[in-house]
Amino acid sequence: MTGRRLLAIAGATAVAAIVAVVVMAAVGVFNSNDNHPAEAQAGDLGQTVNRIYRREGRSVYFVQSRGAQGAGTGTAWLFDSEGHLVTNEHVISGGTEIALRIGENNLVPANVVGEDASTDLAVLKVDPQALKGGDPLRLGEDSEVFVGQPVVAIGNPFGLVGTVTTGIVSAKARTLEAPNGFPITNAIQTDAAINPGNSGGPLVDLDGKVIGVNSQIATGGAGQSAGIGFAVPVDTVRQVARQLIEHGRIDRAHLGVGTVELTPELAQRLGLSVQSGALIMDVAPAGPAAQAGLRGGGSDAGTGALVAGGDVITRVDGKKISGPTDLAQAIGAKRSGQTATVTYVRDGSEHTAQVELTTQPR
Secondary structure (H helix, E strand, C coil): CCCCCEEEEEECCEEEECCCCCCCCCCCCCCCCCCCCCCCCHHHHHHHHHHHHHHHHEEEEEEEEECCCCEEEEEECCCCCEEEEEECHHCCCCCEEEEEEEECEEEEEEEEEEECCCEEEEEEEEEHHHCCCCCCCCCHCCCCCCCCCHHHHHHHHHCCCCEEEEEEEEEEEEEEEECEEEEEEEEEEEECCCCCCCCCCCCCCCCCCEECCCEEEEEECCCCCCCCCEEEEHHHHHHHHHHHHHHCCCCHHHHHEEEECCCCHHHHHHCCCCEEEEEEEECCCCCHHCCCCCCCCCCCCCCEEEEECEEEEECCCCCCCCCCHHHHHHHHCCCCCCEEEEEEECCCCEEEEEEEECCCCC
């Protein structure tokens, strides 16, 4: 729960807090030989969406995962010509048998190349010959995405294979909570209908370029679309997918702190001299920040209210830190073993620490 907004993973994995929806009757995928609906009569947008359906849709697949925790379904799409596909980590997490549905009844086994719970992304691998002519989807750029831009979501909501929905980019630079609790920054918000089973599917622009991977939805508690969906941004997808393909894992740096955004109102209540930054709530024992002497404040056990005492991180390597998102981006840009220069305020005085970063826990 984030404020009053209930976020749900947009997949169909049978785990608590993840909507469990499996439609066993779903068959088929996009295929150039399928019977396609007639070209849209309602103007250029409909025709453009139909072209995207026929072209990019051939490279989007129904994926199912089976494991000790049950079965789940979602969506995957072709990343390169070698048979690597991108999906969400929560779609295949815990699965021991992963498969793509090619055609109406053909299940093709897929291997997990790597997964990253911190961005909710995973890469699968299948024999490219089994994909029947699908072409890798083209990738856009975060810098080219704008609010109000028309977008198309492709996926398999509720197991209904080959579903296309449309909408706009409703907002940019949202922060999501990944399955392991770490923040996913710069996420895209869209009103294109996204439901359980869309997870892992591409959000594309009207040129057919991927601008994000559909991952979460905001709901009223019913576990289905309320017109607010979220996608992991394409720059993150590109970086993570390539690292997973090359190394099978992500070497992400770890500072070892839990923080909240310091606002002027909170600073006044806590009697702090600085008005903005990342207020440290807790510090991981024996972690990098603890080793460097940083301190957390915590919260009152009875009321949950923040209490004074935590350091306020204001800069990392000279870059201003306004809150947890800035801090996550600054540390996320580094590798384990590197040193970060952390500037923080304690008791009204500014201090600097050289923090040797470690690998983020999985």
